[in-house]
Amino acid sequence: MKLGLLELRRRPGQFGVAGGALAFLTLLLIFLGGLLDGLIGGSTGLLRAQSAELIVYSDDARASLVRSRLDPATIAAIGDVEGVSAVGGLGVAQVGARVLDADGQPRTDEVESVAVVGYELSATEVPDPPPVGEAYVDSSLGASVGDVVAIGPEQLEVEVVGAVDDTSYLLQPGVWVSPETYEQVLAAARPDLAMAPGVFQAALVRTADGVDPDVVAARVDDATGSTSTLTIDDAIAALPGVEDQEGTFGIVIGATFVVVGVVAALFFALITIERTGLYGVLKALGSSNLGVVASLVTQAVVVALVAFALGLGAILAASGVLAGAVPFDLSLERAVSTGVGLVIMSVVGSLLSARRVWRVDPASVIG
Amino acid sequence: MDALTLNDVRKVYRTGDEEAVALDHATLSVASDEIVTLLGPSGSGKTTLLSISGGLLTPTEGTVRVGGDDIGDYGSRQLTEFRRDKVGFVFQSVNLVPFLTARENIAVVAGFGGRRSDADERVDRLLDELGLADRGSNLPDELSGGERQRVAIGRALMNEPSLVLIDEPTSALDTQMGEKVMELIVDEMRARNTAAVIVTHDRRMTRYADRTVEITDGRLEA
Amino acid sequence: MRLSLREIRRAKLRFGLLGGAVGLLVFLILFQQVLLGSLLESFTGALERQSADVVVYSEDARRSVAGSILSPEVVEAVGAVPGVAAAAPLGERTTTLSANGELVDGSVFGFVPGGPGEPTALVEGRLPASPGEAAASREDAADGFGLGATVTVEPGGAEVTVVGLTDRSRFSVSPTLWLTWEGYVEVVEAAEPDAPMVFPSLVAVATEAGEEPAAVAVDISAAVEGTDALTRSDAVAETPGVAEVRTSFLLILSLAYVVVGLVLAFFFLILTVQKSAALSLLRAVGIPMRELVTGLYLQVALVVGIGAVIGTGLVLLAAQGVGDALPLSIEPLEVAATLGLVVAVAGVGSLLALRRLLQVDPTDAVARPSLGGLA
Ligand SMILES: Nc1ncnc2c1ncn2[C@@H]1O[C@H](COP(=O)(O)OP(=O)(O)OP(=O)(O)O)[C@@H](O)[C@H]1O
Numbered sequence: 026m027k028l029g030l031l032e033l034r035r036r037p038g039q040f041g042v043a044g045g046a047l048a049f050l051t052l053l054l055i056f057l058g059g060l061l062d063g064l065i066g067g068s069t070g071l072l073r074a075q076s077a078e079l080i081v082y083s084d085d086a087r088a089s090l091v092r093s094r095l096d097p098a099t100i101a102a103i104g105d106v107e108g109v110s111a112v113g114g115l116g117v118a119q120v121g122a123r124v125l126d127a128d129g130q131p132r133t134d135e136v137e138s139v140a141v142v143g144y145e146l147s148a149t150e151v152p153d154p155p156p157v158g159e160a161y162v163d164s165s166l167g168a169s170v171g172d173v174v175a176i177g178p179e180q181l182e183v184e185v186v187g188a189v190d191d192t193s194y195l196l197q198p199g200v201w202v203s204p205e206t207y208e209q210v211l212a213a214a215r216p217d218l219a220m221a222p223g224v225f226q227a228a229l230v231r232t233a234d235g236v237d238p239d240v241v242a243a244r245v246d247d248a249t250g251s252t253s254t255l256t257i258d259d260a261i262a263a264l265p266g267v268e269d270q271e272g273t274f275g276i277v278i279g280a281t282f283v284v285v286g287v288v289a290a291l292f293f294a295l296i297t298i299e300r301t302g303l304y305g306v307l308k309a310l311g312s313s314n315l316g317v318v319a320s321l322v323t324q325a326v327v328v329a330l331v332a333f334a335l336g337l338g339a340i341l342a343a344s345g346v347l348a349g350a351v352p353f354d355l356s357l358e359r360a361v362s363t364g365v366g367l368v369i370m371s372v373v374g375s376l377l378s379a380r381r382v383w384r385v386d387p388a389s390v391i392g
Numbered sequence: 393m394d395a396l397t398l399n400d401v402r403k404v405y406r407t408g409d410e411e412a413v414a415l416d417h418a419t420l421s422v423a424s425d426e427i428v429t430l431l432g433p434s435g436s437g438k439t440t441l442l443s444i445s446g447g448l449l450t451p452t453e454g455t456v457r458v459g460g461d462d463i464g465d466y467g468s469r470q471l472t473e474f475r476r477d478k479v480g481f482v483f484q485s486v487n488l489v490p491f492l493t494a495r496e497n498i499a500v501v502a503g504f505g506g507r508r509s510d511a512d513e514r515v516d517r518l519l520d521e522l523g524l525a526d527r528g529s530n531l532p533d534e535l536s537g538g539e540r541q542r543v544a545i546g547r548a549l550m551n552e553p554s555l556v557l558i559d560e561p562t563s564a565l566d567t568q569m570g571e572k573v574m575e576l577i578v579d580e581m582r583a584r585n586t587a588a589v590i591v592t593h594d595r596r597m598t599r600y601a602d603r604t605v606e607i608t609d610g611r612l613e614a
Numbered sequence: 615m616r617l618s619l620r621e622i623r624r625a626k627l628r629f630g631l632l633g634g635a636v637g638l639l640v641f642l643i644l645f646q647q648v649l650l651g652s653l654l655e656s657f658t659g660a661l662e663r664q665s666a667d668v669v670v671y672s673e674d675a676r677r678s679v680a681g682s683i684l685s686p687e688v689v690e691a692v693g694a695v696p697g698v699a700a701a702a703p704l705g706e707r708t709t710t711l712s713a714n715g716e717l718v719d720g721s722v723f724g725f726v727p728g729g730p731g732e733p734t735a736l737v738e739g740r741l742p743a744s745p746g747e748a749a750a751s752r753e754d755a756a757d758g759f760g761l762g763a764t765v766t767v768e769p770g771g772a773e774v775t776v777v778g779l780t781d782r783s784r785f786s787v788s789p790t791l792w793l794t795w796e797g798y799v800e801v802v803e804a805a806e807p808d809a810p811m812v813f814p815s816l817v818a819v820a821t822e823a824g825e826e827p828a829a830v831a832v833d834i835s836a837a838v839e840g841t842d843a844l845t846r847s848d849a850v851a852e853t854p855g856v857a858e859v860r861t862s863f864l865l866i867l868s869l870a871y872v873v874v875g876l877v878l879a880f881f882f883l884i885l886t887v888q889k890s891a892a893l894s895l896l897r898a899v900g901i902p903m904r905e906l907v908t909g910l911y912l913q914v915a916l917v918v919g920i921g922a923v924i925g926t927g928l929v930l931l932a933a934q935g936v937g938d939a940l941p942l943s944i945e946p947l948e949v950a951a952t953l954g955l956v957v958a959v960a961g962v963g964s965l966l967a968l969r970r971l972l973q974v975d976p977t978d979a980v981a982r983p984s985l986g987g988l989a
Pocket residue numbers: 392405406407412413414432433434435436437438439440441593
């Protein structure tokens with residue numbers, strides 16, 4: 026083991042190219058993972074922020090907010106179902122928004138896309154609905170408390186009274202407003218889709234303590250006869266794109282990890298061939314097989330770790346630029362899991378050469 | 393007690409259908425402070441005898457005792473330990489680890505077992521005695537042939553073996569250098585009262601030893 | 615030549631691993647290339663393959679078709695802008711379609727036949743001429759959108775019959791139906807009985823011959839308040855999400871190319887270094903350098919060739935696996951271009967090995983007497 030480390034220190038150049046390739050693969054892996062997390066996170070924030078257990082859509086909506094519509098009678102009926110402790114309407118309008126400066130002029134020419142969320146039940150991340158004229162705004166919009174945001178075609182002005190995090194819907198920052206404001210914005214943006222007061226796209230349900238949410242979901246659908254109730258997790262999975270993206274990125278990330286393994290295998294196959302003589306000497310001098318293999322594996326771990334650090338460093342350095350251009354979101358979990366995966370694949374790759382090292386006959390060096 | 397006893401050792405190499413008898417009824421004792429040269433032409437079985445004595449090869453027949461213990465009973469783990477602690481090797485080709493310095497090449501065998509508390513001192517002393525005191529931090533690349541040979545001898549002596557096995561130490565060197573190396577080895581062994589078997593095909597080198605055993609076609613004759 | 619082939623045969627594991635690594639990387643590159651192409655085609659194909667030179671959004675729509683809504687007056691006002699030959703409403707609704715007994719998310723477009731905004735990539739049948747007829751995307755033909763199929767626009771229950779198939783004219787990565795404007799109005803009215811009227815989403819504009827569409831677009835945005843006019847290609851490029859997708863894939867692809875180059879480079883470099891003693895011997899016995907270089911490139915070519923085969927095979931496999939959500943169209947020409955780029959990268963990557971190879975000196979074989987050891 027010590028020998029492996031010594032060699033790394035004395036001959037870093039020998040490991041440079043493999044380390045470089047692995048560093049680029051790390052870059053690729055973290056970028057892919059961060060992109061996936063950014064895409065999924067930005068799509069699902071609205072639902073993940075909820076403290077409710079269930080979400081109720083109309084039964085023909087197929088778990089889509091846009092397609093769903095619940096009238097006040099239905100929402101009231103949901104509130105009466107046994108096991109429901111609270112119910113509140115939820116509606117989202119995807120519109121343009123401008124952050125205004127002190128003079129009431131738009132800060133930039135760009136119109137930002139936002140998800141205006143009309144809601145009744147507080148979420149984990151968001152307090153109870155603000156009064157008309159005010160909003161809680163997702164920090165990704167870049168507006169701070171006290172700013173005024175003009176939303177929708179009518180440029181309805183709301184004052185930011187609180188910043189919330191990670192509440193985006195379909196990659197658009199959440200602007201959380203009272204139901205009245207939401208209705209007004211929707212009517213202006215899509216007169217064809219305007220909703221009467223009290224009508225919502227969906228309803229959120231908090232279940233009573235100790236009751237199985239699935240049971241309550243079934244009861245709700247029975248009681249209304251016109252709804253389809255999902256757990257929040259199921260609703261997240263049903264969001265457009267979420268499963269497809271996870272699947273597609275899964276293939277790409279998986280294949281990239283395999284590439285890591287193959288590259289490591291290739292590299293160690295190359296260097297162990299060169300060193301069969303050396304391994305023979307070490308064994309003849311009394312090093313155990315395990316010791317020689319451990320030294321190889323140590324090298325694999327170190328090369329992977331260094332490559333990981335380089336890749337991670339590069340992506341951190343670039344993350345400022347990246348975040349502006351693509352929905353990239355690097356979490357600690359993603360970084361750690363990539364690092365662990367990299368080390369594992371690299372070790373697996375190096376072990377492919379363990380057999381060859383193991384088989385080196387110490388008697389072969391003499392004579 | 394004898395450092396090495398070979399009793400009726402036979403070694404047959406099988407390659408395909410062919411059988412090559414490399415050693416035949418070899419019987420040999422080396423006393424605990426004796427230096428023996430093994431002299432024979434190429435292909436006569438010298439390296440084979442040495443490998444068997446050092447636990448690198450197992451004999452087809454016969455027994456091998458080193459320091460009184462029959463190494464034929466050893467499993468592979470015990471053989472590994474045996475090679476590390478009981479014998480020292482100097483190979484026909486010097487075989488230093490290329491990325492380790494002279495000092496590290498000597499110390500490397502100590503590292504295989506648990507750490508020896510006196511390892512550093514010992515390495516210093518060996519370097520000093522071998523005339524390598526100021527070459528300790530050089531890589532093998534930066535050493536002369538003779539210096540490399542001396543490093544290899546230092547490595548063989550590091551774990552204070554009771555038996556040192558040396559294969560053709562002078563074959564790569566000119567006569568003058570060869571004699572110097574031979575002298576060095578013999579002095580080192582004598583100073584430590586360590587038994588040694590030195591393989592050579594050069595009759596001139598035999599005068600340094602206590603005794604010479606000749607080998608032809610796998611048969612020993614004193 | 616023979617020597618280099620023999621070397622591959624002797625070192626099957628190493629060359630196998632290399633071929634595998636290159637194959638996987640080629641797969642990654644191809645897969646993502648195909649994904650990108652298909653995604654973008656499927657995302658904005660409808661916008662790209664319609665006849666309007668300029669499309670006009672509501673200013674607030676942020677260049678999103680789904681977010682754009684305009685009044686009929688705007689259509690008229692746009693028609694009056696100098697340089698505009700014709701202006702027609704273009705409608706789009708994201709809706710639920712029932713085809714083959716299955717419910718799917720889909721888009722419905724309404725265009726004025728003969729006017730700007732007509733689909734241009736008809737490949738089978740004809741364009742719809744009356745309400746109740748529709749053109750569908752060829753990519754969805756097998757899923758209940760084939761010629762003669764009846765598709766129900768679920769909310770409202772209006773039925774349309776597919777009379778024509780268009781090529782790569784989908785929208786928002788879902789099945790897309792093209793209806794006449796009247797047909798579109800009927801369908802939407804059935805779906806949204808409470809809505810006051812059916813508004814156009816966009817204005818499709820044909821510019822007069824000789825006019826620069828980009829200039830006309832600027833004029834329209836300036837002349838008609840609340841509008842944002844873009845040329846067709848700008849509209850495609852500016853569709854929300856398109857730029858991000860492009861940038862992301864571009865980054866991923868360039869990284870993958872770099873890795874291909876590096877892996878090939880390090881492999882052949884190490885290999886060349888390892889056999890430099892043998893190489894100088896070969897040079898010493900009179901084998902010309904040309905022969906050795908040819909051997910090197912023969913090996914590179916073989917490895918890349920095997921990698922290309924593996925990668926292409928894997929992509930064909932993966933395309934079948936993913937095909938459900940997003941029909942992957944694998945264009946032979948694109949694949950060939952990608953493979954060409956891989957070959958080029960491999961060529962560059964092997965330059966390091968080539969340099970090392972050219973340094974091999976026949977005198978090395980005799981100059982350094984073997985002192986034994988590994989050093
Ligand atoms: N692994 C092996 N398989 C088959 N035959 C072997 C093997 N090793 C050695 N031999 C044969 O055994 C005989 C003795 O070999 P050995 O290596 O002991 O000779 P040596 O005396 O050391 O020769 P040299 O002076 O050339 O080193 C030779 O005929 C050799 O060909």
